[in-house]
Amino acid sequence: MTPRAAPLRRGSRRRANGAALLSAMLTVALVATFAAAALWQQWRSIEVETAERARVQAAWVLVGGLDWARLVLREDGRTGGQDHLGEPWAVPLQEARLSSFLAADRNAGADTSGEVLDAFLSGQIVDLQSLMNVSNLIDDSGKISSDDLHGFARLFETLGLPQAQLDTLAENLRLAADASAASKASPLAPLLPQRVEQLAWLGLSENTISVLKPYITILPYRTPVNLNTASAEVIYATVLQLSMADAQRLVAARERSPFRGIEEARLAVGAEASAFAAGQVNVSVGSRFFEIRSRLRLDKLVTEEHAVVLRDGLDVRVLQRWRTAPTPVTDEHQTGAPPVGR
Structure with missing residues (x-):
């Protein structure tokens, strides 16, 4: 062996060790990238599923609120006569925890899960014939x-x-x-x-x-003002x-x-x-058209729904219905006041 051979072998070993270290670092980085991507995909799937579940839950609760309001208008229709702001339908529903409604129903088991405890419902019924058509x-x-x-x-x-x-x-x-x-x-x-x-x-x-x-409002045909x-x-x-x-x-x-x-x-x-x-x-003392406004605060999101209904005797049917996209909770949403204005 010549004196120059030993330094060459040492140099080759150092290069081999460096390549192995670089390969190991690249492998670790690649595994970490795959793990982060998999974790992000799992988190995204959970968020999508949570949002979809909240949307479905909010839809069912708002449907229940709409049916309750229609029942109030139907019972008011049984009495006949004039419609005025002293009747039960004209009293706004201040924001209340949904579990309180479930607890009041003795025929149904009250759900006391965290999601129900974080759900708050409010709303009001507006006489559309109090506005100019x-x-x-x-x-x-x-x-x-x-x-x-x-x-x-x-x-x-x-x-x-x-x-x-x-x-x-x-x-x-x-x-x-x-x-x-x-x-x-x-x-x-x-x-x-x-x-x-x-x-x-x-x-x-x-x-x-x-x-x-x-x-003002827009109704399907000419109507008097109450x-x-x-x-x-x-x-x-x-x-x-x-x-x-x-x-x-x-x-x-x-x-x-x-x-x-x-x-x-x-x-x-x-x-x-x-x-x-x-x-x-142009004028009357009774009304047939009403708008039902509901607002649900579920966890950190607020969803509002509007429905225009026509009361024909004891039949209260929905003519229009639209719902806003969920929005983050603000200080205004936590005041307990029902939605106002059109």
Whole structure:
């Protein structure tokens, strides 16, 4: 063996050891990557399953809340007569733990699991005939109703909204209604909105819609305004012969005693007989359309549901129903107040 052979063998061993160490490090890194990927996939599957289970649970609870509200309206319908804000259906359901409802049912075993303890339900029933119906702008012949247009003009003026947008709304609504009724209508006609938020399709700005929301609704056909539940602004805009002061006096009078008929409302403010003429479609003391608003707080998410129902005698059927996407819990959701506004 020559003297140069020993250093060469030592160098080869060092290179071999370095390669082995590098291979081992690469193997460890590869195994760690696979393990992290598998762990992430497992975590993702658990999160998806948890979210889907929460969605299904929320859907069933909200269906139960809707059925309960329909039962309340049906029982109220048995009594007949007028509808007013002193009736049970008008009392909002403040946020309450779902387990308290289960415990109250002696015929069913109360589920005291953690998921039930973390579920809170709230909601309210809103009389949609306490609001001005946008559909009233179009009369039975498909033309713009001048009286109802005048009423909406009074509402726009009261709220400080531009009258030009009302004219655009009325004309586009006429076109949309005509497109829904006749196949020969222009294909460029706007879609007929089903909810207040969709009035943007007819040319209203987002600011105008947000200001109008507490005072208007969209129903399938022309409806009167309930004098027992409407606000002073809505009454003033609907009954053209009344002043705002008269409308406010009418609201104060019904708080003492709900009106049993339109004549009582007229006498309460001393209005002329023509203001509440018999057979007018614009006012009444009863309602058939209601909106049921439910809100479920389950764990860290809040889901809201809205349903428009029609009460026809003892039959309370759902006309529209939509649900919002679950949102994270905020301080507002934990105040216990039911959802308000439209």
